[in-house]
Amino acid sequence: MSAVSTSATGPGLLVSTEDGTATVTISNPARRNAMTVAMWESLPGLLAGLAADPAVRVLVLTGAGDTFCAGADITGFTGADGSRGSQDAAVAAEEALAAFPKPTVAEVRGYCVGGGCQLAVACDVRFAAEGARFGVTPARLGIVYAASSTRRLVRLTGPSTAKYLLFSAELIDHERALRTGLVDEVLPADELGKRVREFTGVMGSRSQLTQAAAKEFADTADAVAADRLTHWAEQARTSGDTAEGVAAFLERRDPRFTWSPGAG
Numbered sequence: 001m002s003a004v005s006t007s008a009t010g011p012g013l014l015v016s017t018e019d020g021t022a023t024v025t026i027s028n029p030a031r032r033n034a035m036t037v038a039m040w041e042s043l044p045g046l047l048a049g050l051a052a053d054p055a056v057r058v059l060v061l062t063g064a065g066d067t068f069c070a071g072a073d074i075t076g077f078t079g080a081d082g083s084r085g086s087q088d089a090a091v092a093a094e095e096a097l098a099a100f101p102k103p104t105v106a107e108v109r110g111y112c113v114g115g116g117c118q119l120a121v122a123c124d125v126r127f128a129a130e131g132a133r134f135g136v137t138p139a140r141l142g143i144v145y146a147a148s149s150t151r152r153l154v155r156l157t158g159p160s161t162a163k164y165l166l167f168s169a170e171l172i173d174h175e176r177a178l179r180t181g182l183v184d185e186v187l188p189a190d191e192l193g194k195r196v197r198e199f200t201g202v203m204g205s206r207s208q209l210t211q212a213a214a215k216e217f218a219d220t221a222d223a224v225a226a227d228r229l230t231h232w233a234e235q236a237r238t239s240g241d242t243a244e245g246v247a248a249f250l251e252r253r254d255p256r257f258t259w260s261p262g263a264g
Helices: 037-052 079-098 115-122 147-157 159-168 174-179 189-205 208-219 226-239 241-250
Strands: 012-018 021-027 058-063 104-108 111-113 125-129 133-135 185-187
Touching: 012 037, 021 037, 021 189, 037 079, 058 115, 058 189, 079 115, 079 147, 104 115, 104 189, 111 115, 115 133, 115 147, 125 174, 125 189, 133 174, 147 159, 174 185, 185 189, 208 226, 226 241
Parallel strands: 021 058, 058 104, 104 125, 111 133, 125 185
Antiparallel strands: 012 021
16 A cells, blocks of 8 residues: 655655555654644544455554654644644544454554554554553643543553553653553564564454454443344354354364455
């Protein structure tokens, strides 16, 4: 796929696909990959295109070079209105990422701060390089962090760690991030990419039906509605994935699952 950017030479979101994995790279090196309003606004449409692409089974979000994302690019803020517009765009992008119907992985190097951490938290799984630094920093700017973003952070880390991050706006290292559940695995920097490719390859070989249903169940704040349980039961009954999985197991071969989110 081609690059998507705010201008021919300016910051943007770069997209590549290989072996069923789409990689979205945050690229704004002059600002440590900070997200401009235009980048926030472009992300939902970009994700919608990748969600509709049957060749894409997994999404990886990462940053160019040795930094994931330093947050929102506040150089364009002009008072409260500018801050509000950027935050609205950031929350819309975060929600689009969280709602992506296929597995998502954040591949984190260096700083993962503010809006960057917001995006990482919206992914399903987070892998980080040793030396990565994490922070949620609206308290430095007097910004009220969005309720949906706060709840997502609390579900991931628990209320105590979420409050620590939000109240203090301090950065934490990769060891504390791993200990508190903010990241799932920490690797030496030179092994991170290989591990992410390995893990996305595993996920790409698994049943998308299982993954999509599990994602919805795990991300539902309250009890799953009865109609959604019925929906997934019907998908399981008609998809053929269960029969294929059992047959592959008995025949000692790799399964060939065919269900995709677009089918449901």
